Amino acid sequence: MDFSFEATLPERHFDVAFALAHGQTLAVLGPNGAGKSTLLNLVAGLLAPSAGRATLGDGVLFDVGAGRRVLTEPRRRGVSLLAQEALLFPHLTALENVAFGPRSRGMPRAQAHATATTWLDRVGVAELAQRRPGRLSGGQAQRVAVARALAAEPSLLLLDEPLAALDVTVAPAVRALLRDVLAERTAIVVTHDPLDAFLLADHVLVLDGGRVVEAGPTGDVLTRPVTGFGARLAGLNLVRGRRTPAGFEGSNGLVVPWEGPHLPGDELGLAVRPAAVAVTRAAAGITPNGSRGSAGSWLDDDDDAVSGADGPHPIGASRLTARVDDVEHRGDVVRVHAAGMAADLAPADVVSLGILPGTEVVLVVRPEDVAIYPLPAPGPRDTGPGGAAVGR
Numbered sequence: 407m408d409f410s411f412e413a414t415l416p417e418r419h420f421d422v423a424f425a426l427a428h429g430q431t432l433a434v435l436g437p438n439g440a441g442k443s444t445l446l447n448l449v450a451g452l453l454a455p456s457a458g459r460a461t462l463g464d465g466v467l468f469d470v471g472a473g474r475r476v477l478t479e480p481r482r483r484g485v486s487l488l489a490q491e492a493l494l495f496p497h498l499t500a501l502e503n504v505a506f507g508p509r510s511r512g513m514p515r516a517q518a519h520a521t522a523t524t525w526l527d528r529v530g531v532a533e534l535a536q537r538r539p540g541r542l543s544g545g546q547a548q549r550v551a552v553a554r555a556l557a558a559e560p561s562l563l564l565l566d567e568p569l570a571a572l573d574v575t576v577a578p579a580v581r582a583l584l585r586d587v588l589a590e591r592t593a594i595v596v597t598h599d600p601l602d603a604f605l606l607a608d609h610v611l612v613l614d615g616g617r618v619v620e621a622g623p624t625g626d627v628l629t630r631p632v633t634g635f636g637a638r639l640a641g642l643n644l645v646r647g648r649r650t651p652a653g654f655e656g657s658n659g660l661v662v663p664w665e666g667p668h669l670p671g672d673e674l675g676l677a678v679r680p681a682a683v684a685v686t687r688a689a690a691g692i693t694p695n696g697s698r699g700s701a702g703s704w705l706d707d708d709d710d711a712v713s714g715a716d717g718p719h720p721i722g723a724s725r726l727t728a729r730v731d732d733v734e735h736r737g738d739v740v741r742v743h744a745a746g747m748a749a750d751l752a753p754a755d756v757v758s759l760g761i762l763p764g765t766e767v768v769l770v771v772r773p774e775d776v777a778i779y780p781l782p783a784p785g786p787r788d789t790g791p792g793g794a795a796v797g798r
């Protein structure tokens with residue numbers, strides 16, 4: 407069923423509107439305090455808006471405004487909420503937990519148990535039907551909770567960080583289950599994890615300070631973010647800039663040839679992966695050792711590299727001299743921050759280049775590795791000049 411939502415709640419600085427077509431899954435992302443739980447609670451009926459209207463198919467969930475105050479009871483909304491913790495009734499078996507919803511809708515006991523058995527089977531825990539929650543692992547309990555949410559046959563399924571409380575070894579299997587369950591189902595998933603957004607949702611809504619700051623198909627938001635937060639989620643550098651006769655000129659000085667359709671003066675964004683930003687040393691003409699798989703491995707590729715005054719660089723690549731702000735270990739790469747951008751290098755390259763905070767380096771990006779696209783004017787909460795590097 408189609409879902410539409412608009413609501414304000416001034417005491418939480420919340421003012422959000424969006425729509426969701428039947429069968430779509432929307433991921434809601436945003437920093438702490440952005441309003442994600444407020445949104446879910448308004449939809450579920452645990453909170454009332456000061457003003458607004460939400461409809462699910464032909465049904466009205468709430469309609470509050472001048473002279474109007476329709477607030478449909480939570481259990482009559484056709485909405486199920488799957489929380490971070492499974493929150494099963496401890497004194498009931500898994501089967502009874504799942505049968506609880508159908509039973510409370512008036513379904514006869516035998517039929518409710520048959521329905522529950524079907525759902526437990528569907529989520530892969532049929533053999534645990536007679537266990538009480540105290541004897542279920544976290545992953546098993548969450549599967550039972552998924553079955554319970556679905557047994558209520560909701561028109562809209564709400565998921566609040568459904569994988570956050572699970573062990574990393576268990577989360578992938580439950581994620582796969584959710585992916586299966588959410589296909590064709592109208593759902594809203596609150597998550598901190600861009601991977602969940604990518605794997606579970608076809609649309610993304612990014613909230614910040616109770617407002618929508620990014621919205622669109624998941625692929626667009628994660629490849630062409632328009633806010634610093636969106637860029638961090640997507641693991642991309644976002645450089646704000648403008649259209650010039652030559653192409654793109656970033657506010658950090660990065661110039662990239664570009665033949666886009668816009669007039670000079672347009673606000674543009676440039677997105678590039680940290681792994682696609684290469685680093686050379688300016689003064690000494692030092693280049694990375696080019697070990698395969700490390701950032702900058704293409705820099706000394708004979709096919710597309712030439713030697714300039716500052717050392718080898720590929721033809722057509724854009725270069726920006728900058729001082730290193732910070733150097734940070736991230737697993738098997740070292741992230742170098744400079745000029746509002748991040749570059750991921752192999753540790754050996756960082757050592758051979760002698761990169762430390764304060765070192766002058768040249769950042770090199772190839773035009774084929776960047777996406778350049780129109781950007782709305784920065785909002786009050788967005789990044790300042792120079793764009794936003796991906797998260798630390």
Ligand SMILES: Nc1ncnc2c1ncn2[C@@H]1O[C@H](COP(=O)(O)OP(=O)(O)OP(=O)(O)O)[C@@H](O)[C@H]1O
Binds near residue numbers: 417439444
């Ligand atoms: N019970 C409450 N009473 C009053 N204000 C609240 C309450 N809960 C949250 N808020 C405020 O509402 C705003 C939105 O909070 P909300 O919990 O919806 O954010 P969130 O995006 O879910 O954050 P998190 O990721 O930390 O769960 C915040 O300013 C928060 O301080």
